Amino acid sequence: MKMKMLSKKNNNVIFFWWLGMIMKFCFLLCACSENTSLSGGSKKINSFGSTSIVKLNTEDNQQLVIDNGIVSVTLSRPEGHVIAISYNGIDNILESENDEDDRGYFDVVWNEVGKPSTFQRIEGTNFSVIAADENMVEVSFLRSWTSSMSGKDVPINIDKRYIFRSGDSGFYSYAIFDRPEGMPAVEVDQIRYVFKLNQHRFKYMALSNTRQRSMPTMRDRDTGQVLAYKEAVLLTKPINPQFRGEVDDKYQYSCENTDNTVHGWINFDSDEPVGFWMITPSNEFRNGGPIKQDLTSHVGPITLSMFVSTHYAGKEVTMAFEEGETYKKVFGPVFVYLNTDSSKNDNTTLWSDAVQQLSKEVKSWPYDFPKSQDYFPPNQRGAVFGRLLVQDWYLQGGKFQGTNAYVGLALPGDAGSWQRESKGYQFWTRSDAKGYFKINNIVPGDYNLYGWVPGFIGDYKYNGTITITPGGVINLNYLVYNPPRNGPTIWEIGIPNRLASEFHVPDPYPTLMNKLYTAQRRDKFRQYGLWERYTDMYPNDDLIYTVGVNKYRDWFYAHVTRSKGNKTYEPTTWQIIFEHEQDIISGNYTLQLALASAADADLQVRFNDPSIYPPHFATGLIGGDNAIARHGIHGLHWLFSIDVPSDLLVKGKNIVYLRQSKALSPFQGVMYDYIRLERPSSKT
CATH class of the missing domain: 2.60.120.260 (Galactose-binding domain-like)
Incomplete structure (x- = not known):
């Protein structure tokens, strides 16, 4: 009855109040729908907090904490080691029983010419905040080389960076290597990120759709029988008897660079399964080209991001710098991704979600948010396209389309030199069934174009240097490869x-x-x-x-x-x-x-x-x-x-x-x- 006595003006007020409530309800409904899991309708937690702000706490002189409302990461200061990763109610995803510098770290294996190799965790000596607002924080841990470090530290200035963004279920990391004039000669065999996860939680490893399983533990390896080399161990007294009599070897889980895009571990021991994934959206900063093989994840539980190594190649791919040789390169960013799902023991959902996240990262590459001036964003890159044909008159037909050919740009050199090249960027693609190819997002510089075609021997090299400029697009038209052939x-x-x-x-x-x-x-x-x-x-x-x-x-x-x-x-x-x-x-x-x-x-x-x-x-x-x-x-x-x-x-x-x-x-x-x-x- 009171409603009838209200004025027309008050009716309008009530109408708009109800309209506002309905819109707010619809917004919340949409937000919830976005947070449903990728399959089965189960709730996916990792995307909640998409409107949360990024908080940087630097009050402690020895540690800093960065929290974006989904993931909270503790880093040592000024070293830049990842001490803890908190997510979905787990205080630390990493192995807290390890020393703080042995949980999440960046390492280099190097040697002076003619001397034994040295394993070195890179520890920053200068911490700085590169950018910080409610949407993104980027921090730097710089270790600058001085002559007093000769023989003890790799002679390269190394800047480790971490990026945290609002709404991301994880964080990005990259490293900048810089050799100004005057540094001594050095050989670098390995550059990588290492994450050692909580051994009591993470027991299921996934590398691909077909390469995933429950895994033995490091204790199982320690009590096993070492075989022909230390990495290969026969499990004789495993905690879980299902692994008895199996061989575990980290090299059994290697794969080629082109496939080394997402891998990691799943924890089924919490209330909701949690996945930890290393996502690499581009291979441009890795050494040795697209088919070089390298490590992924292995028993520990350990997850790696390999940038440079001599695995499956040997010293021929070592980064060898002469005295005084200058150098600068950005490795990464890579994305450490965490996800969860309320479906108990459902590894399929978490793996599928990680693969979908990889797809999103690839589509976003190159990123536009890293703040380093040494990183080339999308608008500073170029492209090359063309068509590769094959000519072999000793085969019926004589001319063929370069079907599924590997075509790529690498530093200038002889045909095939790309597979032994480790210093520069490389950009590769596969041609289509008719030999057409396009290589996008190329960092400016001078390159040779290389290729090879499955079914034909030898290496193709384009006759001429290709200079990429910011925003430039080069049409190479028709290219003809004449594979080695002296007779029928x-x-x-x-x-x-x-x-x-x-x-x-x-x-x-x-x-x-x-x-x-x-x-x-x-x-x-x-x-x-x-x-x-x-x-x-x-x-x-x-x-x-x-x-x-x-x-x-x-x-x-x-x-x-x-x-x-x-x-x-x-x-x-x-x-x-x-x-x-x-x-x-x-x-x-x-x-x-x-x-x-x-x-x-x-x-x-x-x-x-x-x-x-x-x-x-x-x-x-x-x-x-x-x-x-x-x-x-x-x-x-x-x-x-x-x-x-x-x-x-x-x-x-x-x-x-x-x-x-x-x-x-x-x-x-x-x-x-x-x-x-x-x-x-x-x-x-």
Whole structure:
């Protein structure tokens, strides 16, 4: 009744009050809907607080705390180590039982020329706030080198940066390396971030859709039996009996740079599962190109962000600086991402969410928020596009589209030099089915354009330096790659794809298995001890391959030594037997010999005479990629085009002898990518 007595003006007031309440309710409803999980309708906590402010607490002279309402991180001051990460009711995601400098840190492995390597955690000496408001905080922990540090600290100025933004379920980190004039010579083998997680909580590791599982513990490794090298351990007394008899080795969890984008751990021991993920949205700052392999996560529980390493490559990819050489580069940013979901024991949801977050980060790359003037934002970068074709007149058709070719920019050098290059930025893409490619977001500078095409041997290099300017776009039009070829194919073994995976990868020893790979045939090469199966298969005589009779799947995946017992080994000599039914053509035949890996090897090639010395061809001592021991199906790629004078061959039966002559360990040897014999060209 009172409502009827209200004036028209009051009616309007009430109307707008109710309208405001309805709008507020709708806003809250929408906010809640955004916070539902990615599957199953369960609640996802990590995106709550999207309107919260970022708070920086620097009152403690030895620590600082940065809190964005979702994640709170404690950093040592001025060192810049990550001491604690608080999230979703967990006080510290990291291993609080470790020393404060052994939880989340940035390290470098380096050496003075000719001296042993030094492992060094980089500790800042000068802390500063780069930016701070309610939306974002960026802090710096700078360690500047002085001559008083000679021989004790890596001679590079290193600035570690951390970025916290409102609404992010995590934080960003990057590092700036700077060598002004006057610094001494140095070799740098490794640059990385390390996060050691709470061992009592994080027991499930995920690297990809198919490579994820519950994991053993560091205690399980400590009580196990060390195998041929310290990283490989047979678990003999694990806490969880399901791991008894398995082999654990951090190298079993490596992957190529192009796939090393998101990995981490899940904690199922809290009220709601929590995931910790390392997300790398770009490979431009990593060394060795797109297919170089490196570490990811492994037992500890440990999660890594690898920027530079010699893994699966050896000292050939070391960053070697001469005395006085200047240098500057930004490594990162990478994103440490945390998520949670109320679905108990649902690893699928957390992994899928991490993959979706990766997609968001990739779309946002390059970021526009880092404050360092050494970081190149989107509007300062350029692009290159074109089309790659292949021309090989000895194959039917003659011309081919560069389907799924790898095309990239790296520092100027010889064809293929990109895989041994570690100082500069690299920018890679894959062409489409017709060979079209575009490379975006290139840092300004001078580059060569490189490439290779699966199915064809050799490396492509564009004839000319490409200069990228801010905002510049370069159209290279049609590019033609002429792969190495001196004549028609007589026979071939394998597939030219820079891998040894198409060859015979043996079954592992039943007592030395990692169950993660028992049902995955394509990843069987990651099992421990496969190199020893060669001695089992060929205890006395070596591999013999007869062209036209054998298939390439009969070819053992690695040309290794033979064990003679008591830790002694002997060289092995493989044979390729083929019939040359036609008359021998005067001139040079060509043996195209492509290697997918080499580890302290000397491969000798002889034709129809197994004992002639010197051999008709020898690689000399090559390789340090350790791919045989570290479960890699390839390391660095090698290509040798070997002239074979016609008087070395005969009409009828011929034998090519391949002898790997070094035999001090079980890991010396090579992996073959592809072998082809060509007869002399009839073209004039």
